[in-house]
Amino acid sequence: NAGVMQNPRHLVRRRGQEARLRCSPMKGHSHVYWYRQLPEEGLKFMVYLQKENIIDESGMPKERFSAEFPKEGPSILRIQQVVRGDSAAYFCASSPKDTQYFGPGTRLTVL
Amino acid sequence: RKEVEQDPGPFNVPEGATVAFNCTYSNSASQSFFWYRQDCRKEPKLLMSVYSSGNEDGRFTAQLNRASQYISLLIRDSKLSDSATYLCVVMDTGRRALTFGSGTRLQVQP
Numbered sequence: 001n002a003g004v005m006q007n008p009r010h011l012v013r014r015r016g017q018e019a020r021l022r023c024s025p026m027k028g029h030s031h032v033y034w035y036r037q038l039p040e041e042g043l044k045f046m047v048y049l050q051k052e053n054i055i056d057e058s059g060m061p062k063e064r065f066s067a068e069f070p071k072e073g074p075s076i077l078r079i080q081q082v083v084r085g086d087s088a089a090y091f092c093a094s095s096p097k098d099t100q101y102f103g104p105g106t107r108l109t110v111l
Numbered sequence: 112r113k114e115v116e117q118d119p120g121p122f123n124v125p126e127g128a129t130v131a132f133n134c135t136y137s138n139s140a141s142q143s144f145f146w147y148r149q150d151c152r153k154e155p156k157l158l159m160s161v162y163s164s165g166n167e168d169g170r171f172t173a174q175l176n177r178a179s180q181y182i183s184l185l186i187r188d189s190k191l192s193d194s195a196t197y198l199c200v201v202m203d204t205g206r207r208a209l210t211f212g213s214g215t216r217l218q219v220q221p
Contacts, residue, residue, distance in 0.1 A: 031207065042198070043155065045208040056208055091154055093209075098143055098202065100209060102154040 002027070004094050004103035005074075012109045019079040019086070021106045025094030032075045033093040033100060034067060043091065049075060082110045114138060115212035117199050123218045128189045132215045134182040134199030141210075143202040144175055146184050148195040149214065155198055158184075189219045 005024040013019050025032050034046040048056040049069040060067070064082075069075040079086055087110045093100040117134045124130050136144075144161035159166065161173040161182055172185040182199055199212040 033207070033209075035209075035211075042213040043209075043211040045210065048207050056206060059208065089152075095207070098207070099145075099157060099160065100207075101157065104154050107152075 004101055006092050006103035006106050010107050013082050014111050016081050019082050019108055021077040021090050022074040023092030024074040029094035029096050031095045032069050034077050035091045037089045084110050086110050114210050115199055115201055117212035117215045121216040121218050124189055125220055129187045132184045132197055134212055136180050136201045138203055140204045141201040142204040144182055145200040147198040147200055150195050191219050194219045
């Protein structure tokens with residue numbers, strides 16, 4: 001059973017470009033979560049989704065960030081017009097219920 | 112005040128030592144508690160869930176004190192491979208979002 005998969009593992013963008021991060025949950029898991037870890041800081045919750053629904057987006061920045069989990073395909077975290085402060089590790093997790101299992105993360109670097 | 116507070120360490124201990132980490136949380140409505148470990152630049156990995164009755168998994172023992180809003184992790188007979196950052200994590204009632212502490216760094220030395 002493959003774990004949570006994320007791609008790309010490393011992403012470099014210039015200021016003003018768009019970043020798209022993808023997450024495929026573990027087989028059988030219908031809950032997906034996105035977290036961000038800034039350098040030298042702890043993980044911070046961003047958004048919780050189930051198929052085709054955003055359940056809790058209380059941790060999402062109000063502008064430039066969006067997330068989706070379509071009926072088919074991976075969950076996508078989209079960051080528009082990236083700024084240097086968006087440089088971080090973005091981790092996706094999935095769960096069957098309460099216990100969350102994390103993917104390897106995408107390291108975003110904004111130049 | 113942070114929602115989940117941990118001593119950042121580092122804790123430098125020799126192999127074979129017993130080491131204990133503590134964590135406090137501010138929201139009395141928190142319902143689920145976990146310890147995760149995170150190796151440098153890697154994803155967090157679940158170490159164990161924490162129950163009110165206390166639970167043990169091999170060399171690891173976790174305790175929860177709801178009245179004091181306090182969680183602990185005890186590692187016995189430390190191994191070099193235990194070197195990592197240990198994250199105290201809580202989940203609030205009615206939500207699925209995890210709240211992470213900043214982590215306690217452990218370095219086990221030969």
